[in-house]
Amino acid sequence: MSASPLDRALIVAALSVFAAVPLVVSDIVYLHIFILIFYFAFLASAWSLVALAGQLSLGHSAFLGIGAYTSTLLFMELGVTPWFGMLAGALLATAVGVVVGWPAFRLRGPYFALTTIAFTEILRIYVENTETGPFGLPLRAAMGLLIPLRGEAPAIFQFEGKVPYYYVGLAMMCLAVLVSHSMNRMRIGYYLAAIRGDRDAAESLGINITTYNLIAMAISCFLTALGGTFYAQYFRYVNPTRLLGVDLAIEIALVGLIGGWQTVLGPVIGSILLSPTSEIIRGQLGGTYAGLHLFLYGLVMMLVILFLPKGLHDPLMALLARIEAGLGLTTRGRPAEAPGAPEPAPPAPLSPIRARAATSAPLLEIRGLAKRFGGLVAVNDFDLTVADGEILGLIGPNGAGKTTVFNMAACYFQPDAGQIAFAGKSLIGLRPDQACALGIGRTFQVTKPFPESTVLANVMVGAFCRVRSTREARRVASRRSTR
Numbered sequence: 001m002s003a004s005p006l007d008r009a010l011i012v013a014a015l016s017v018f019a020a021v022p023l024v025v026s027d028i029v030y031l032h033i034f035i036l037i038f039y040f041a042f043l044a045s046a047w048s049l050v051a052l053a054g055q056l057s058l059g060h061s062a063f064l065g066i067g068a069y070t071s072t073l074l075f076m077e078l079g080v081t082p083w084f085g086m087l088a089g090a091l092l093a094t095a096v097g098v099v100v101g102w103p104a105f106r107l108r109g110p111y112f113a114l115t116t117i118a119f120t121e122i123l124r125i126y127v128e129n130t131e132t133g134p135f136g137l138p139l140r141a142a143m144g145l146l147i148p149l150r151g152e153a154p155a156i157f158q159f160e161g162k163v164p165y166y167y168v169g170l171a172m173m174c175l176a177v178l179v180s181h182s183m184n185r186m187r188i189g190y191y192l193a194a195i196r197g198d199r200d201a202a203e204s205l206g207i208n209i210t211t212y213n214l215i216a217m218a219i220s221c222f223l224t225a226l227g228g229t230f231y232a233q234y235f236r237y238v239n240p241t242r243l244l245g246v247d248l249a250i251e252i253a254l255v256g257l258i259g260g261w262q263t264v265l266g267p268v269i270g271s272i273l274l275s276p277t278s279e280i281i282r283g284q285l286g287g288t289y290a291g292l293h294l295f296l297y298g299l300v301m302m303l304v305i306l307f308l309p310k311g312l313h314d315p316l317m318a319l320l321a322r323i324e325a326g327l328g329l330t331t332r333g334r335p336a337e338a339p340g341a342p343e344p345a346p347p348a349p350l351s352p353i354r355a356r357a358a359t360s361a362p363l364l365e366i367r368g369l370a371k372r373f374g375g376l377v378a379v380n381d382f383d384l385t386v387a388d389g390e391i392l393g394l395i396g397p398n399g400a401g402k403t404t405v406f407n408m409a410a411c412y413f414q415p416d417a418g419q420i421a422f423a424g425k426s427l428i429g430l431r432p433d434q435a436c437a438l439g440i441g442r443t444f445q446v447t448k449p450f451p452e453s454t455v456l457a458n459v460m461v462g463a464f465c466r467v468r469s470t471r472e473a474r475r476v477a478s479r480r481s482t483r
Contacts, residue, residue, distance in 0.1 A: 038169035044255035044267030045176035046223035054196035059116030061249035067225025086229035097221030124244035144239025197450030206436035260313025369418035
């Protein structure tokens, strides 16, 4: 959905204010708070790319730490500028994220989150207890790495004042928001929303769930690792307790959850609210009640998930919609039509579907199909032939195995015996998305729309099976949804 005039005005105004803050604010405390706002908005935006598919990662601090340690060690041991080191750290974190995500994305519900926590804790414990790592790299265990100071040295990402870090942080936040916005408008954004809505239905429409989850994970890890280098150069000290700790991962996730995960501007909203608050809590209570801020983070996360699962983004967007209505905008981004305005022309009618005469050559051929679930024989020695253009119904009582046959024909189940061929190609061993690519689609006994997507977006996901570009898919879907 394109931004409305009010949205654009607010975005331009916010960026103008942020860009002008160092011109009127010289107090380093306030500049530090703004830097943290940008920093956590950047990290939460990167984290939210994994959340687009409905997965809750509580271990993103691991990739932050990989980026920080890689760029720092390259700088200290080889003299590589952190501007290049941050790219090396990002690539390493991406590779690690893909390796971890490959098996983890097969898990559903809370198990993915638990897996990310376990990975982060394993990495933290290893670094905290390792003086010299692989290839003789000095990790220095729990003491961490102190980056040597070089004064004002932009070439090695070191500045004496906070203003340069302020603008670098602002640029990074804008980059992450732009990436999130672009992904939401691309094919992958529609696919991730479909995966989040219903994995089985997404597979039936040709979506390779593992592939697109890993793409989102790779981009997320790359950006997060860039943030690790920024942390190292800003604080000039890295240690495993903070950078690889679960508390930092939860803080990143909490920013996204409070602002509105699976949204573009939600992480920015959450960071504007949470980053100053966490600094105040840590400063006021950290010395007296050590660890209290972690307890408060956990409490706030539970309350948000229970009572505000979509975060603050949706209520704020609803408020903007009411403001737009008061300004004479009936829909977001489109002004109200003047009285007596002509009705828009109806879309051109679609060509009717013409039935093709059945041919002698079978299009779908099933021979000797069998499927057992333990001691239960659901399907046994089943044969079926469907010719091109033929409409055939499968009739039987409840429990006869009709759905099991459909699941095997669409590659959701693999048969224990028998053969399935479509257009002369065997379907044995294929995934549902591969069967869809060959031309096999299926519906479900219980309708499975993607509930968080619009009607147009639901139809567009199906259109992507036959068209490549988002614009073409939207055109096709618009014609279908207005029939």
